[in-house]
Amino acid sequence: MNTEQATPPQDANQIIAERRAKLAALRKQGVAFPNDFERKNLAADLHTAYDAMSHDELEAAQVSVAVAGRMMLKRVMGKASFATVQDMSGRIQLFVSNDNTGEEAHNAFKHYDLGDILGATGVLFKTKTNELSVRVTSLRLLTKALRPLPEKFHGLSDQEQKYRQRYLDLITNEDARRVFAIRSKTIQAIREFFIRHDYLEVETPMMHSIPGGASAKPFVTHHNALDMQMYLRIAPELYLKRLVVGGMEKVFEINRNFRNEGLSTRHNPEFTMIEFYEAYRDYRYLMDFTESLFREVAHKVLGTTALTYQGRELDLGHPFHRLTMVQAIRKYHPQFTDAQLHDRAFLISELEDLKAKYKPEDGIGGLQLSLFEELAEHQLFEPTFIVDYPIEVSPLARSSDTRPEITERFELFMVGREIANGFSELNDPEDQEARFDAQVVAKEAGDEEAMFKDNDYIRALEYGLPPTAGEGIGIDRLVMLLTDSASIRDVILFPQMRPEV
């Protein structure tokens, strides 16, 4: 309750003014916002249980129900009316009439508005067109809606309004409800998968004094009592590995990361990832594990591993491709030879021709990565693990025992974008310290995304991190895939927007 209620604002809008007048009349009659209606049935449950029954069977059964929901459609025909109410499960039709509901209640109903929340009790029946409905014997207005709903047929179509007023999107668009139901089920399926594999779910700090675990620009904030600068985390990685040092040999965390970078259809400043770590495993195990995770999630959430994304089909049931960066480049550009792609001068001249961004000081691996991102990444539609990442872009990954310039790392691409990133963890504290020091040099040279040195993390490694494999999976992008959503904003309930004018 706030004080604004005492002086209702003058509504320029006529519809809202009329609804306020109706609410004022309700207040005079008694409790305007009653909370004693006992809802006993959900629409979908009733359809499941009784849709198959014939008109006569249903009449004989005399099923009494109590339903509640928001009135989405209303058809008044003099002495009888129909209303369609929507609850969390779906919709069901109400039949309101002078004969069954009473003339007084029916006349009151005629002044109810679309968007009002109703509670109805009555008996199930089938209409002439065989639609399961409630023959209402008692009808109550539980919550008056002061603002009119979007148009009943087209719903809300303005993208901005869908994002800013997600509640309206959810009320009026079946697809929005579907997407967020799938999101919830996806996270549930992931959680079940890890718990079944004896993982422990943990929460590590979201406010870091030293941001780490990824190459990204952090959000900066300030803690007053401690008078210290803090950062919203860019990744939970270093904390999760501290837990593995502590003996939590299988841990995962599903939560938000924050990166102070651009917004796009694939980037929101806060996004949800699962990161998980398992001791005594390596990156090869992770790839197999990831494949089975994706298959299980798709199966549990959609009932199938065959997906359509933006008009193209892919099947998570098929084995995921595994390619090195050079193989991936050659797959789409067979004119390049293996030798060329290992030739520094050639790589640089190609990158120059493509006007691609690259760091001239990079080694072969870094240049290959730049070329890969330019020429191949966006074409990797089917699930593909890209392996053999250069050490200079992987400061937390274990280097290969046979080829020290690359790491035991993969990234998983699907529908042309990165979905997951995993590697055998670097557990050599002296190597890690040297890599941090190299990052610090890069940061001092102006690389805003270079990592900070985290001395406590080094100290933890000095106590001994068992050989461990770890991975992060972008939940939002996975949900985009499972819901066939083109924009990350369609799978985040309240995507970041500029303040409303």
Add this chain to the structure above:
RNA sequence: GGGACGUUAGCUCAGCCGGUAGAGCAGCGGACUUUUAAUCCGUUGGUCGCCAGUUCGAAUCUGGCACGUCCUACCA
């Protein structure tokens, strides 16, 4: 950051060569006891995103600004 497009009633949208604002839904009034986006009759409702400019006259043309969507760049 760069580019394209958009912003008209609560919602979905028309509005041509510049002449002073339209429809459907929602609302209000009326008819109608099995409707399905119910139907039929009548009717209320607008600072045309904002600010300038051109013009006798701007929703319409020009410039700027704001916000948004998409593409692109950075990134996961």
